[in-house]
Amino acid sequence: QLERLGIRCKFADTSISIDRATILLKQSYSLNWTPEDVAAVCAAHDVVPVSPEPNSIVYLSRQGVKSELRTSRSYDSEQTARIVKEMGGHVIETASTDFDGYTRCASKADIVIADHGAAILNIVQWRPRVVIEIFAENWWDPIFTQLGVTLGVEDHVTIRGDGPSEDALREKLTYHVD
Numbered sequence: 134q135l136e137r138l139g140i141r142c143k144f145a146d147t148s149i150s151i152d153r154a155t156i157l158l159k160q161s162y163s164l165n166w167t168p169e170d171v172a173a174v175c176a177a178h179d180v181v182p183v184s185p186e187p188n189s190i191v192y193l194s195r196q197g198v199k200s201e202l203r204t205s206r207s208y209d210s211e212q213t214a215r216i217v218k219e220m221g222g223h224v225i226e227t228a229s230t231d232f233d234g235y236t237r238c239a240s241k242a243d244i245v246i247a248d249h250g251a252a253i254l255n256i257v258q259w260r261p262r263v264v265i266e267i268f269a270e271n272w273w274d275p276i277f278t279q280l281g282v283t284l285g286v287e288d289h290v291t292i293r294g295d296g297p298s299e300d301a302l303r304e305k306l307t308y309h310v311d
Contacts, residue, residue: 165279166276166279166280166283167283168283170283171257171280171283171284174257175257175258178232178258180236180257180258182239182257182258182259182260183239183240183259183260184260185239185240185241185242185243185259185260185261185262186240186241186243187243188243188244188310189222189223189240189241189242189243189244190217190220190221190222190223190241190243190244190245190246190310191222191223191224191225191238191241191242191244191245191246192213192214192217192222192223192224192225192245192246192247193225193227193245193246193247193248193250193252193253193255194210194213194214194224194225194226194227194248195210195227195228195248195250195252196210196211196214196226196228208267208269208294208295209294209299210248212299212302213246213248213267213294213302213306215299216299216302216303216306217246217306219303220306220307220310222244222246223238223241225238225252227248227250227252230252235252235255235258236258238255238259239258239259239260242255242256242259242260242261243261243262243263244261244262244263244264244265244310245259245261245263245264245265246265246267246306247264247265247266247267247277248267248268248294249266249267249268249269249272249273249274249277253266253277253280254277254280256277256280256281256284256286257280257284260284260285261286262286262287262288263286263287263288263289263290263309263310264277264281264286264288264289264290265290265291265292265306265309265310266278266289266290266291266292267291267292267293267294268291268292268293268294269293269294269295270293270295270296273291277289278291288309290309292305292306292309
């Protein structure tokens with residue numbers, strides 16, 4: 134996403150020497166999304182949020198994504214994808230989707246079911262009514278809940294993905310979608 138803003142970046146997994154760098158300072162802690170922050174992100178990316186089709190469902194699957202935090206997910210994203218498809222929803226493989234791909238999904242994102250991770254930030258451009266966030270017992274952060282409050286998400290639900298059976302997960306998802 135930085136490239137869209139004209140910012141070159143390089144990720145390093147070994148030591149490197151840096152002669153000159155630009156440091157992007159955070160204006161606030163990540164949990165403190167204000168309406169002004171959302172407006173600035175939308176303006177920087179030329180995003181005009183659209184109203185989604187009522188009751189449309191997307192699932193942001195992190196299947197195959199390596200965690201930036203080196204935590205392992207012990208729940209089955211494929212299982213969740215099967216359930217979402219049964220419900221008539223669309224599965225988005227976050228590992229292979231770019232910014233424009235997320236933008237095209239905006240009209241299908243009234244209900245967002247998502248594995249906890251950075252792709253949930255797309256709610257800035259989507260405007261869902263419901264967010265169902267699936268997390269692992271060993272990691273969860275409230276950033277997306279707070280962002281949802283700022284955006285006016287009516288219902289933000291968190292579900293532990295590494296506990297319930299497929300039938301129990303189906304029951305929980307169905308309950309919150311209905």
